[in-house]
């Protein structure tokens with residue numbers, strides 16, 4: 001790592017990088033339609049009324065429309081049975097107008113999440129959560145895998161800050177979830193980083209974090225990573241989205257913060273993602289990229305699919 005700490009990190013603008021990804025997606029979509037006559041199609045499935053999930057799903061559908069995709073939103077009641085949800089997914093798997101299927105998480109407790117994720121056709125699994133895509137990613141089969149959106153978006157932001165070659169850098173990932181931590185580890189390994197995975201049982205976490213040229217916080221605990229855990233000049237990617245009380249905005253008001261104490265870390269890091277406006281916008285942009293990739297592959301034109309990570 002050659003960067004030096006100079007007292008204020010570069011703030012990585014996730015919205016701007018995501019906008020660049022969307023422009024590339026639109027270009028690929030135009031080419032795909034010109035050559036095959038088919039528009040990519042995305043089906044987003046929401047079960048229940050979780051307010052945050054409703055916002056995410058709406059934003060995904062709006063972005064799909066902006067990209068010129070065929071866009072379907074299936075909003076099901078919280079009482080929907082697992083059988084009915086699986087039947088809908090089977091219909092979407094068989095629908096030639098749908099190239100990408102996404103089931104918004106979390107699902108209500110009475111539905112078996114693993115069973116549902118397993119039922120999505122791996123070729124339409126634009127979340128990259130199906131075990132077949134997890135296996136393809138682990139095996140480095142990038143041409144066949146659909147990569148999970150938040151991890152892929154995080155790697156793009158790192159390269160934006162550090163340049164395209166991450167080889168040899170020490171990366172520490174805090175968190176080992178199937179959705180973020182583990183796939184980020186796989187992607188960092190493919191970038192030739194030396195990767196340490198930290199979790200709730202890890203001893204002396206601050207000391208381990210201080211070794212990191214790239215520090216990824218994906219642990220779901222508001223502002224847990226303090227400024228003195230950060231190696232001077234390093235790149236900090238904050239995947240956390242935590243809602244906390246914000247009495248300064250008025251009684252009962254809340255605001256969103258990441259897993260990193262931004263005000264402390266920004267003084268030490270070389271580059272850092274903010275929350276909001278960092279990794280979050282990349283999640284939706286990469287979903288659009290996966291949809292056009294899935295469509296191109298299903299239409300037998302994989303060369304038109306941009307693998308952008």
Ligand SMILES: Nc1nc2c(c(=O)[nH]1)N[C@@H](CN(C=O)c1ccc(C(=O)N[C@@H](CCC(=O)O)C(=O)O)cc1)CN2
Nearest residue numbers: 056103104105106127149256276277278279280281283
């Ligand atoms: N099927 C999936 N479910 C969930 C995923 C996922 O990738 N696939 N990830 C999260 C939620 N999520 C997308 O679904 C998501 C979260 C946050 C953002 C985002 O842009 N956040 C903004 C802040 C938003 C706010 O103010 O509330 C930001 O960070 O700037 C996009 C998508 C769980 N479920």
